[in-house]
Amino acid sequence: MISIKSLSKNYNDNEVLKDINLSFNPGEIHGIVGENGAGKTTLFKAIAGIESFEGVIGYSKGNLKNVMGFLQTDPYFLSKITGKEYLRLLCKARSQKEIAISEKNIFDLPLDQYAETYSTGMQKKLALTGILMQKNDVYILDEPFNGVDIHSNTIINQILLKLKELNKIIILSSHIFSTLYDTCDYLHYLKNGSILRSADKSEFQTIEKEMQGAGIQYKIDKLNLK
Template sequence: MSIIEVRNLTKDYGLSKGIFNINLEVKQGEIFGFVGTNGSGKTTTIRNLMGFIRPNSGNVYILDQEVNYNTTQIMKHIGYVPGEISFPDIGDGDVFIKSQAEMIGLKNMDYANYLIKKFGLDTTANLKHMSKGMKQKTAIVSAFMAKPDILILDEPSTGLDPLMREIFVEVLIEAKQRGSTIFMSSHVFEEVEKTCDRIALLHNGRIVDVVDMKKIRHNELKTYKIGFENEIDYQKYMNENIYLTSKNNKYLQTTVDVKDEQINEFMKELSQYKVKYIKEVKYTLKKYFLKKISEDKKND
């Protein structure tokens, strides 16, 4: 079942700025990542999802309702962390969180208090004097505290230190385990690699690919970095090897790509050489993304 559907969405600001013909769907209970370079259109897409701006063309549906016409009803099911946090001048964090709870009809504050403690959030601090990290934690608590069916998160870990990012990932996984559907933009590749089921790659306002993270985590093409004991073995391997992708003559080092079904043959062949070290280079979402961006530029 699709919880979020985006169909042919275009918001054109002119001068090739905006988003163009965006199509995607987010399934019930999945964490869907939205990754792109700065200015690629992530926030514009999310603002359309939230009904804050109207597209030039196309439609957004959440829970089978079109956002532009049913925004108030839909928002009851959504927890939202904006990309740019600007709090009203109403005092401290405690006042803000309680006012948000009252607005959505949340009476039981147990989970909110759990999150406040987990993030080490000082709710007595004045909203206007909070650091970026404190503001971010306050926004996260407000978005998650009602355990909403849907979470829409625009760069939610921005401003958090590494420890708080790990805690945020824990809270995100908890939400998924409860059955929440999560749409999250992020520039932190490691974060989306850890948490997301599928990821859309955005470049220049267009989706260049939607990838299942299983494809990244279990990539059938393995990359190895090999260092040799002496130049004779190094040169011999260079001349005879069919897996070679790059080399470094200074350090007698090479990089090879080997398919899963070729691993045994590769290791058997390598055993004939004096090798100082062999190290698998992990295939990452970032590498996949950069490859897709490069392909996209060639097609322009």
């Protein structure tokens, strides 16, 4: 289990995260939703250990960083590294034995090309493939469906359900509510750095309506469309 207690984050006088308290259990898929700038990516980076914070993040099985795969919104790739070399690098980082990489290429990526030449969607699929090959226990996925084609979205959905079946901990964000309905067990609505509401599947629609009503009509009226 991952337990987050009283997590806060400030950038100078700007309080980005405010007293976050959450817990994530194995075999559950949790979605973090909110508008751009709500603090989702900062929260993910704090859990991943690459962002400082106040508060406590505990993991019941030891060092979280050693068993976690973090898919960032815009994955970073070293210059002049091929897709195949990137996957080998990530496997070695988790002491995974040499495996038949071509057999794991479920997204049919051009693995002999430099990863930096890939499209945004291809880079995201390469990064996702890498953390899956690491056989992590925890997966943090920041906008895994963004910029990815429909067929690949379907594959990612099925991957998430398989990870749940394998008793992994999965935390993700998405602006596409249909994918959240399909995969998540719980949603947490983050607004202005605070968790306004957490809900199980039976109450997802409440969160969706709450987000849709958060000033959207006012913004549309300002356009004075005719």
